[in-house]
Amino acid sequence: MATMFEENGPSTHPEASSSPSQARQKLEGLLNKNMRIRMTDGRTLVGLFLCTDRDCNVILGSAQEFLKSSDTFSQGEPRVLGLAMIPGHHVISIEVEADTLEDTQGFGVNH
Known part of the structure; x- marks a missing residue:
């Protein structure tokens, strides 16, 4: 399972009204997660x-x-980048690997 954030998703969730310190704590909890x-x-x-x-x-x-592959059955070999910066305006969605999360509460886990 993976936790997923959509571009406009968090604003529709009740936790979007949480205080900045709670949001910061949630982000800090995601550090070093896949x-x-x-x-x-x-x-x-x-x-x-x-x-x-x-x-x-x-x-x-x-x-x-x-x-992105035209053949849905093969993704091909990944290209190793190392350290990468992704501009926010190019992000469509973010998934957090559920097995790396200690607590998925508050992130709307998809089942």
Whole structure:
């Protein structure tokens, strides 16, 4: 299972009205967790969440890039990027690997 954040999703959830300190604590709880980020150009990056900023730019460590494939059965070999910065305006969705989460409460886990 994975926790997923959509571009406009968090504003519709009740926890969106939580205080800034609670939001900060949730973000800090995601540090060094594996994330899968889908981008507007069809690429998907997978790596460790290292940091973000007010503009929703994301830094991933040990990142790998997966290209959008026309063949749905094969993803091909990932390209190793290492440290990667994803501009916030290119992020479509973010999934957090559920097995790396200690507490998924408050993140709307998809079943």
